[in-house]
Each structure stands twice: as C-alpha cells, then as structure tokens.
Amino acid sequence: MDTAFSLDAKGRALTEAGKYQEAAAAFTAALELDPGNPGLLYNRGEAHRRAGRSAEARADLEAALAIEGEAPDILLALGLVSYEADDYPAARAAYERALVLRSDYPEAWNDLGVVEFRSGDYAAARAAFEKAVALDPGYGEAWYNLADTYAELDLPRERKKAQARLAELGVEGGDEG
DSSP states (O other), X not given: OOOHHHXXXXXXXXXXXXXXXXXXXXXXXXXXXXXXXXHHHHHHHHHHHHTTOHHHHHHHHHXXXXXXXXXXXXHHHHHHXXXXXXXXXXXXXXXXHHHHHOXXXXXXXXXXXXXXXXXXXHHHHHHHHHHHHHHOTTOHHHHHHHHHHHHHTTOHHHHHHHHHHHHHHTXXXXXXX
C-alpha cells in the first residue's frame, strides 16, 4: 500500500524524469492521504509549472503559502510561475516578498534582476544582480546576467570584469567580447 511519503518520492522521481502529468497524479494521490501538506502542494505545483500549466501551479503554490505562511522558497517558485506567464508585476512582488523574509537569498536577487531586466529597468537589474554575486561570488548565472546588464548600460569595463569572472568560473560566454 502506498503512503504519502512513497507517493511523494514517486512524484519527485517522475518530475525529474520529465513525466509531469504522472508526477502531478502521484502528488494528488499523496495529498488524498495527507491533505493540506504544503510540501506536497509545492511539489505538485512544480510538476504543473514544468508542464506549462501555470494556473494549476499558481493555485498549488498559493495554497502552500496559505498553510505554510510566508516562505521564501514557495515565494521564489510563485515568482517563477508568474515570470514564465509574463506576469512581471506578480513575479516582482513574489521575489520582493521573499527578499523581505530572507535578504541573503542570491537566487531571489538574481530572479528579481531578470524581471527588472526584462522590464527594461537596467539600473534595478544591475543592483539586483550585483547583490546576488556579492552574496554568492560563484553564482555563474548571476554573473552572466550581470555582464548582459552592463552591456545594456554601456559599461564596457564592468562587463569585461564580469566576463573575466565568468571565465574563471568556467561558465560559457565568459570570454565573449
């Protein structure tokens, strides 16, 4: 007989295997055994997000937040769902809420920077990316985004420094001119 724990493990394995429909079904079965479990809601929300079902993902993540309270990881996931749905104001709000709770969260700073970059606010993007790399100097994705932002701001010296750091980290694109 399956338990909520075993169904959760099965759902996570299916998510990693790219079988998002089956993963969501496993998490749903787990939730029938353990209703209102925020971890299961989060995991099912992630399966829905990866399957491109943003409304279902948002509903699960918001339900998890309602149970768990303000949780930075759930807010980060909610921001990603909003970003992928091109709802930049909602994504920005989720990332900012996460950062109020945990200002030392480099992923949230990076993701906020991406939203600002896509919105055309390169100064705000720069500030967010610089905060991300200050918190995690080995965060290649943030360095990459920062190099692109410096290019948009026409800051060639800063861009070269960011590209040099990318090359040190072994991140592709670090040696582009």
